[in-house]
Amino acid sequence: MKKTFKIGEYAVGGIIKVQYLEDKEIIVVEFLDYFTKEIVLSHSFNTNQLLEMEFFIEDNCTSYWADKITNYVKSKL
Numbered sequence: 001m002k003k004t005f006k007i008g009e010y011a012v013g014g015i016i017k018v019q020y021l022e023d024k025e026i027i028v029v030e031f032l033d034y035f036t037k038e039i040v041l042s043h044s045f046n047t048n049q050l051l052e053m054e055f056f057i058e059d060n061c062t063s064y065w066a067d068k069i070t071n072y073v074k075s076k077l
Contacts, residue, residue, distance in 0.1 A: 001076050005069060006034075011061035013040040018073060027053060027073060031060055047077060 001020040008014050014034030020027050027049075031041040041060060045053040050070060058066035 003072065005065065007061060007065055008034065010065060016057065016061065016065070016069060018069060020073070020076060029053060029057060050074065 001018075001022075003018050005011075005016045005018070006014065007016060011031060013031040015032040015037070017030045017032055018027065019030075025047045026044050027047065028042065028044045030039050032038065033040055043053075043056050045056075050073065053073070054066050054070040057069055
């Protein structure tokens with residue numbers, strides 16, 4: 001699963017890309033620059049670290065988007 005959220009000024013860089021590597025059960029969260037699409041921040045989590053993932057996203061964007069993205073990831077697991 002791979003999903004890109006174009007958020008704009010409410011997130012660091014403006015774009016959040018979430019990728020789930022099913023064979024390794026790892027979730028990769030990347031904050032990308034809105035114009036160049038280069039990685040600004042990146043972190044990977046195991047599937048049992050969803051709360052840590054939500055805190056990482058919330059530290060770098062609004063709590064609204066952190067909740068939306070976390071709920072999306074939970075629905076796809």
